[in-house]
Amino acid sequence: MSRSRVPVMARLLLLLAFPAFASTTPARALDEQAGEKKAIDACDKRLCTMLQQKTLTGEDLKCALSKTWTKSTLKQGDQRDVQWMFGDARCSVHIDISREKIIGAVTGKQVKFWVPPHTANCLVEQDGQVKTVTATVAPKIVFKDGRAEKIWINLLQVDGPTAIKATLVTAAQLNDTIGLFHRAMLKSVNGYIHKHCPRDYPLTHATTAAAPKPAAAKPAKPAAPAAPKKEGG
Numbered sequence: 001m002s003r004s005r006v007p008v009m010a011r012l013l014l015l016l017a018f019p020a021f022a023s024t025t026p027a028r029a030l031d032e033q034a035g036e037k038k039a040i041d042a043c044d045k046r047l048c049t050m051l052q053q054k055t056l057t058g059e060d061l062k063c064a065l066s067k068t069w070t071k072s073t074l075k076q077g078d079q080r081d082v083q084w085m086f087g088d089a090r091c092s093v094h095i096d097i098s099r100e101k102i103i104g105a106v107t108g109k110q111v112k113f114w115v116p117p118h119t120a121n122c123l124v125e126q127d128g129q130v131k132t133v134t135a136t137v138a139p140k141i142v143f144k145d146g147r148a149e150k151i152w153i154n155l156l157q158v159d160g161p162t163a164i165k166a167t168l169v170t171a172a173q174l175n176d177t178i179g180l181f182h183r184a185m186l187k188s189v190n191g192y193i194h195k196h197c198p199r200d201y202p203l204t205h206a207t208t209a210a211a212p213k214p215a216a217a218k219p220a221k222p223a224a225p226a227a228p229k230k231e232g233g
Helices: 007-014 037-055 071-075 099-107 164-177 184-198
Strands: 059-069 090-097 110-114 117-128 129-137 140-144 146-153 155-158
Touching: 037 059, 037 099, 037 184, 059 071, 090 099, 090 155, 099 110, 099 140, 129 164, 146 164, 146 184, 155 164
Parallel strands: none
Antiparallel strands: 059 090, 090 117, 110 140, 117 129, 129 155, 140 146
């Protein structure tokens, strides 16, 4: 997984409103905002560290993220039943997820991980104009032995131009009812947890210079045998 890829939980919030169109292709649309990649990478590192250390103590996952996509990138996700008929897009979201819930999801035997509702604020180009779109999602993921087995987008609300809204609602419904993007989403989630994080952010253990081993003691030289006594002495 590319280091520029949005972390899995962030992708499930930023991209679940655009489930068919998730991509790791670098974006240059709508004048990509300064700091987008830096913020994504920082959140990526925090989440990966959390997932690998699996410790309940520490801060929750909180990130302010923004991601911009070109129209050509979004078109790569076209399906027969859902196609992106608009231009470039940018979405922003504030991630706030409990560390305890994240760790519980990847360490439990079988866990239902319900992400609390998050709202993505998006700008989408339509007919040469930039339109505002907001989408609130509360993704549901079932984990078994640390691997995602089922995912629902669970789109709660979307506001915006009719055509854009209809596309998002249709995409979410097709995934949650017939699993249109289900396999790809599971592959993305599990690949992130079990391949990307260990590869790009391997756990580093504090290392200290090993104390030099004491030199092996040299065997003591045998004492010289006492001179034989003279007879008659």
